[in-house]
Amino acid sequence: MIPRFFYKYQKYFIEEDIKKNKKHKINYAKRIISENELYYPLRSELNDPFEFRFCIYKNSKLIKGAGGEKLEEYEKKIFDEFGILSLTTKKDDIIMFSHYAGEHTGICIEFDSSKDEIFRKAFKVKYMKPLPSFELFSFLNEIDKTKYIKPIFSTKHKDWKYEKEWRVLYKISKNNDPRVERYNPEALTGIIFGFNASDLVKKEINDLIKTRKHKINLYQSIPRNNEYGLDIILLE
Secondary structure: OOOOEEEEEEOOOOHHHHHHOOOOOOOHHHHHHHOOEEEOOOHHHOOOOOOOOOEEEEOOEEOOOOOOHHHHHHHHHHHHOEEEEEEEOOOOOHHHHHHHOOOOOOEEEEEEHHHOHHHHOOEEOEEOOOOOEEEHHHHHHOOOHHHHHHHHHOEEOHHHHHHOEEEEEEEOOOOOOOOEEEOOHHHEEEEEEOOOOOHHHHHHHHHHHOOOOOOOEEEEEEEOOOOOOEEEEEOO
């Protein structure tokens, strides 16, 4: 069953910072809010170097190395044809606010999956130690290679289990494809500020949501007083 709500942690750069610091890249968080755009990164843009590893067996024996030019060709095709949108079902995770939302200076964006088919295509990531594995003959001779896509793209090491990740794949259609997809504006239902988010970030986001036709709830994350954790408070 697809969860009703998904969340995406994002860094947020105000325009002034982007102009001053050339190291700042595209403000994807702002484009999600102002342009209703979802960006699908390539494997090379993700933070886990162990992503999308798998193994091939021949007659029940593990093949060492790449397994030949034909296998390498299929691997490259699999990885280069898709962008990956990462979502989670957790809105109050300390580590993800640190890793993906600029040490709690950014935001966590809430989406209602019932409002757009994009989110209803999401699949759940499985966390385990063994790599996905396939038999060489079947892998090379299967006409429809997409049957191997989900097992490869939906498996991560068990240490990432805390993220409770779901993914949506985007099929790249051409060279220089921007890997951007527009979602139904009504699917954006909430924005949670990291507890270190600046007043400038909050003001800019407040100004952005004023231009939208439907209500978007704003929340503030705050550290709990008696334990490690975050409380999410609705802002009036």
